[in-house]
Amino acid sequence: MxxxxxxxxxxxxxxxxxxxxxxxxxxxxxxxxxxxxxxxxxxxxxxxxxxxxxxxxxxxxxxxxxxxxxxxxxxxxxxxxxxxxxxxxxxxxxxxxxxxxxxxxxxxxxxxxxxxxxxxxxxxxxxxxxxxxxxxxxxxxxxxxxxxxxxxxxxxxxxxxxxxxxxxxxSEGLLTQAMAQLVAQTGINETSIAYPDDSYGRDFVVELRRALLVQGISVTLESAFAPADSDYSSLAEELSAQSKGVITLIGDSESGARFLNSLVMANSTHQIVVNDPLSAADLSTNENLNSSIRRNIIGVAANAFAxxxxxxxxxxxxxxxxxxxxxxxxxxxxxxxxxxxxxxxxxxxxxxxxxxxxxxxxxxxxxxxxxxxxxxxxxxxxxxxxxxGDPSRASFLTFSFGNNGLSAYKGPLDVMSAP
Known part of the structure; x- marks a missing residue:
């Protein structure tokens, strides 16, 4: 729509x-x-x-x-x-x-x-x-x-x-394929993955690995974070330093948003691809809000109003x-x-x-x-x-983060499930 x-x-x-x-x-x-x-x-x-x-x-x-x-x-x-x-x-x-x-x-x-x-x-x-x-x-x-x-x-x-x-x-399975498409569209064929170490994150990362493989993307590093942790700064700095390509971040609107803020604070120079819940992240108070780091973030979300x-x-x-x-x-x-x-x-x-x-x-x-x-x-x-019994194709929304630190609509992304 x-x-x-x-x-x-x-x-x-x-x-x-x-x-x-x-x-x-x-x-x-x-x-x-x-x-x-x-x-x-x-x-x-x-x-x-x-x-x-x-x-x-x-x-x-x-x-x-x-x-x-x-x-x-x-x-x-x-x-x-x-x-x-x-x-x-x-x-x-x-x-x-x-x-x-x-x-x-x-x-x-x-x-x-x-x-x-x-x-x-x-x-x-x-x-x-x-x-x-x-x-x-x-x-x-x-x-x-x-x-x-x-x-x-x-x-x-x-x-x-x-x-x-x-x-x-x-389903979120189809969303992982949308994320893999975004990674592929960067032109970089390597990615690191950060994900919450819980049932949601572990299920998600299994499907994401498959979707990335279909796109010819190599996963060079994986980092699991504990959703209950309050400070991700060290983990974000380590991930940013060791990553060779895109950083793909899976998270929810709470711990995932904190991890994303930590990546921005870590002065990450990598392009960052994020999932649907991170459209609710607020970067407005981040010290690096007005840097190129924020402009390197792109996410994909399902459209509840399709x-x-x-x-x-x-x-x-x-x-x-x-x-x-x-x-x-x-x-x-x-x-x-x-x-x-x-x-x-x-x-x-x-x-x-x-x-x-x-x-x-x-x-x-x-x-x-x-x-x-x-x-x-x-x-x-x-x-x-x-x-x-799952939809095999859909039109997703892509989003970035604006000058106010909030997510903003970027464009559509049509996805068809891999055979």
């Missing part, structure tokens, strides 16, 4: 939005859970009655409510459009809304109510990556097809979901991603001729690639009625799900 100049970069990125949602990505400031909460077992079995019921698990309380509440109307409008065009299998699609809350325990309570009282077939949500990782076992054992519009954690790509989980926002309309009523974070979930699930149900989640999810990935292109429900429905295979591209025109 075209970025509106008056809007701040942080407000446009997943980081800026999900600071309100308590870590959509499961970054090191809010770690992914180490264990899955206890699961209830007295749940009514899923039955097929010819009516597609979609549960919408969305933050209505806690810090995430600020972005969750407006999306209810967006999802309902998408459902209304489906029903205005004949619904699914001749029946109106039903949507039931429950609160994701601020943690996995709250989300699990809502999921148990979805299953025991509402008889949902598929679910849109959760929003938070840590919550998604916690509740997916519950959803999988109940054979509930799930589409998250915002969970980005790398670890979700390897979750054993048996084909029942997809997401419509690009595909959203430009009016105030339409310009809502994740609005396109949530509409994509509605359309993929309903089109999958129509293609399968069933409201059974296993049948639906077997068609969802198929409908997102390889057929006749379409970007909205009515157009796609007309193609299905004409017995044609469809390629649902969504409002961004870029949605393609890979065999794992």
């Amino acid at each position: 075209a970025l509106l100049a008056p809007r701040s970069l942080t407000a446009m990125t997943l980081t800026g939005i999900m600071l309100l949602v308590a870590a959509c990505s499961g970054s090191s400031s809010v770690p992914a859970p180490d264990s899955v909460p206890d699961l209830a077992t007295s749940v009514a079995p899923q039955t097929s009655d010819g009516i597609l019921r979609i549960g919408l698990l969305i933050p209505q309380s806690g810090p995430g409510a600020a972005i969750g509440e407006p999306l209810i109307a967006i999802a309902q409008a998408a459902i209304d459009l489906v029903n205005a065009n004949g619904g699914v299998m001749g029946q109106d699609v039903e949507m039931i809304v429950r609160d994701e809350g601020a943690d996995a325990a709250s989300a699990l309570t809502s999921i148990d109510n979805f299953l025991a009282n509402d008889g949902i077939d598929v679910l849109i949500g959760p929003f938070s990556s840590p919550t998604t990782l916690s509740v997916l076992p519950r959803l999988m054992e109940s054979n509930i097809g799930t589409c998250s519009p915002s969970a980005t954690a790398i670890s979700l790509a390897s979750f054993p979901d048996e084909g029942l989980f997809i997401r419509t926002t690009p 595909g959203a309309g430009e009016t105030s009523a339409e310009h809502i974070a994740f609005s396109a991603a949530i509409v994509d979930c509605v359309n993929l699930l309903t089109l999958g149900s129509i293609a399968a001729g069933s409201d059974n989640a296993i049948a639906i999810m077997s068609q969802v990935i198929v409908t997102s690639r390889g057929g006749s292109g379409c970007g909205d429900f009515p157009t796609c429905l007309a193609l299905l009625k004409a017995k044609l295979n469809i390629d649902y591209n969504g409002s961004t025109g870029q949605l393609d799900l890979d065999p794992n």
